[in-house]
Amino acid sequence: MSDYKQSCIILDKPSGISSNQALSKVKKKISQKKAGFSGTLDPLASGLLIIFFNKATKLCSYFLNADKSYEAIAILGKTSTTGDLDGDILSSNNIPDLKKLDISMLEKKYTGIIKQTPPMYSAIKHKGVRLYKYAREGINIDLPPREIEIFSIKINIIDNSQLFIKVRCSKGTYIRTLVEQIGIDIGCGALVSKLVRTGINDINISKSVGLENFLSSSDEEICKKYIINGDLLLSKTSTCFVSDLNKEQILKGNKVKIKSEPCELIRIYDKDKNFLGIGKINEELELLPKKILV
Incomplete structure (x- = not known):
């Protein structure tokens, strides 16, 4: 595992640093040059940041x-x-009596497919430039709203000025924007004071390691406790094993015939149980490689 060829780390990024800063610290700790992560977290946000190395x-x-x-x-x-505490305060408004707030109505309104306009302070690119760079220059870009999906949302009143919101949502959802939308509906505005990403697909934050804990660990501890092979992140995905002949074709990016049911996503292994990558089995029972990791 020490070559980190197909390795990942399930990190709990702390609040107060950017995702890129967290990535740089991890890369430096284990002396790796090629790495990436699974979706940017705002500096204020903490939580799941899966870091991938090499293949x-x-x-x-x-x-x-x-x-x-x-x-x-x-x-x-x-x-x-x-849209959070990192920004300059734009307005302070009176808060209505939350005892009269129809929580179930809000939850129903924000469940399902809704539209959001991405915030200016975000990593989305416009003409090749990140939106937050425009925002820092005082330039506002008029962006069209996008459809996202909220699979579930639970809103609880903490006190007379704070809400706790739990959300499971599709890619492209901005929780800061969602909170702002809810604040508008309540009639007083709102911003995010704390944000934690607790899950990515079926991967839960309980499986993660804190950044400081990781950085203070020895190389041996890191390899033993925190480094995992990429295929383990797809533990609930179907699996297939290919012969040496088919392996040769798969590694060339060619499709092969296989005795298995059609499947949109499948993990591919050779006969020695070495992880080759992920693919798809079409209706003609052909295995099409999508991402090869060797």
Whole structure:
């Protein structure tokens, strides 16, 4: 495992640093040059950040497009330039009596497919430039709203000025924007004071290692406790094994006939149980390699 060819780390990024800063610290600790992660977390946000090394970086897009779970604390009565406490406060408003708030109505409104306009302080690119770079220059880009999906949302009142919000959602969902939308509906505005990404697909934050814990561990501890092979992140995905002849074709990117049911995503192994990558089995029972990791 020490060559990190197909390796990953399930990291719990702390609040206060960017995803790229966390990535740089991890790369430096284990002396790796090629690495990527599964979706940017804002500096204020903490939680799951899966880091992929070398060949495993080919899996980044799969997890970038995966469903995510979050827990957030919203402060009511305030809005900011960034939608969270990291920005400049734009307004302070009176908060209505939350005892009269119809929580179930809000939850119903924000369940299913909804539209969101991406915030200016985000990593989305416009004409090749990140939106947050425009925002820092005081330039506002008029972006069209995008459809995202909220699979589940639970809102609880913490006190007379704060809400706890738990969300499972599709890729491209901005929790800061969701909180702002909820604040508008309540009639006082809102911003995020705390945000934790708790899940990516079926990977839970309970499986993660904190950044400081990781950085203070020995190389032996890291390899034994925290480094995992990329295929283990897909433990609930179907599996197939290929012969040496088919392996040769798969490694060339060629499709092969296989005795298995059609499947949109499948893990591919050789007869010695070495992970080769992921693929798809079509209706003609052909195995089509998508991402080869060897």
